[in-house]
Amino acid sequence: MKYIFLIYFVFIIFSCTNSKNNIENNKSTNIENEDFNSFFEHFIKDSLFQNSRIDHPVILVNSDDEKDNIQSINVEYVSFKQKDWKEKIIINRNEISPDTINVTLEGSDTGLFINHFFVKRNNQWFLFRINNESD
Numbered sequence: 001m002k003y004i005f006l007i008y009f010v011f012i013i014f015s016c017t018n019s020k021n022n023i024e025n026n027k028s029t030n031i032e033n034e035d036f037n038s039f040f041e042h043f044i045k046d047s048l049f050q051n052s053r054i055d056h057p058v059i060l061v062n063s064d065d066e067k068d069n070i071q072s073i074n075v076e077y078v079s080f081k082q083k084d085w086k087e088k089i090i091i092n093r094n095e096i097s098p099d100t101i102n103v104t105l106e107g108s109d110t111g112l113f114i115n116h117f118f119v120k121r122n123n124q125w126f127l128f129r130i131n132n133e134s135d
Contacts, residue, residue: 036093036120040093053126056074103118107134113135
């Protein structure tokens, strides 16, 4: 009788563990494949959403003619809104691969040139690297 109870107990534990794993796997696979354009519009407008989609820490590369200064920093907010910049800005998007997009923020005749690299992970877009190549 003890053996039957032990086998039953082990079976129940194993079943619960499998159910939990299946639920977690379904959560990660149920994320809808996110379109970059829709994501980026939301990213620009909603600072809380933006903060949730920035790698912490993000890789920041400050480049000049002589060397690259690479550091990891925590970024709370990145502005792509014209009102936040003193100069007129131009935003360009360049698809590097289906899972990587570069958004360039360029100042009109000012030397401002910042690349923002986004990567798709588990069907969601994240900002993972910023390259500042401004003069």
